[in-house]
Amino acid sequence: MLKTVIGRLRWIGNVEGVSYLVLLLIAMPLKYWANLPSAVTIVGAVHGLLFTLFLLALLHAWIVKKWSFIFVVIAFLSAFIPFGTFFLDAKLRKES
Numbered sequence: 001m002l003k004t005v006i007g008r009l010r011w012i013g014n015v016e017g018v019s020y021l022v023l024l025l026i027a028m029p030l031k032y033w034a035n036l037p038s039a040v041t042i043v044g045a046v047h048g049l050l051f052t053l054f055l056l057a058l059l060h061a062w063i064v065k066k067w068s069f070i071f072v073v074i075a076f077l078s079a080f081i082p083f084g085t086f087f088l089d090a091k092l093r094k095e096s
Contacts, residue, residue, distance in 0.1 A: 005064045009057040010092050013078075016054040017085035019047040024082060054079055 001007040027043040030036040055076070062072045078084035 005057075005061045006092055006095060009054075009061045010089050012050065012054050012057045013085040013089055013092075016047070016050040016079060017083065017089075019043065019050045020079070020085075021082060023047050051079060054085070 001011055023040070023043045027039040030039040058072065058075055061067065067075075075088055078088040
């Protein structure tokens with residue numbers, strides 16, 4: 001899976017999507033309901049790193065695959081929507 005540009009994008013997209021869900025569904029409630037702000041600090045930092053790697057993988061795929069600007073914008077925006085990267089993965093699975 002990690003041998004192709006699409007495979008790398010799919011992998012990091014899934015990992016980034018999971019980290020986003022952990023941030024929203026576990027770390028944020030721990031911060032506000034259990035008074036554990038360190039959960040957001042730690043998970044947020046990991047998620048930020050994974051988001052940056054996702055953007056780099058998306059940029060690499062854009063250059064190699066010569067995708068349209070609109071597709072890349074939609075792929076970028078999918079990272080801001082919960083479960084969005086999983087829908088992107090389904091689309092990319094058909095392409096690879």
